[in-house]
Amino acid sequence: MQFYFYLAVIFSLVVAVFAIQNSQLIAIKLFFWQLPEFPLAVIILGAALAGAVAAFLFGLTNSLKSLKLRKELKEQVKSLEEELVKSKEAPKEVPHAEPKETEVGTNQPQQTNNA
Known part of the structure; x- marks a missing residue:
């Protein structure tokens, strides 16, 4: 962050x-629009200031979007953590399935109807 500050100061100088x-x-x-004569220094500084304001506004919108996304993700993490705690506290019920009985020696071919 300091790098950008120093870069901005150098650019301003x-x-x-x-x-x-x-x-x-x-x-x-x-x-069809004409301004009266101004010193070139005022024009240059005004243009630089306008560019700085535009860059600030674009950066601000990006920061606001990031802040909103971060808030939504924090809420999602909190919700998932609560769900995890509930799932750890709930007694685990494992259904006891009855083993299927297999019939030995029932390898009979299937009947086909050739009628």
């Missing part, structure tokens, strides 16, 4: 240095 070195004013146009 690189973005900040890049933004400071590119401080000229630019206008942003998208189809």
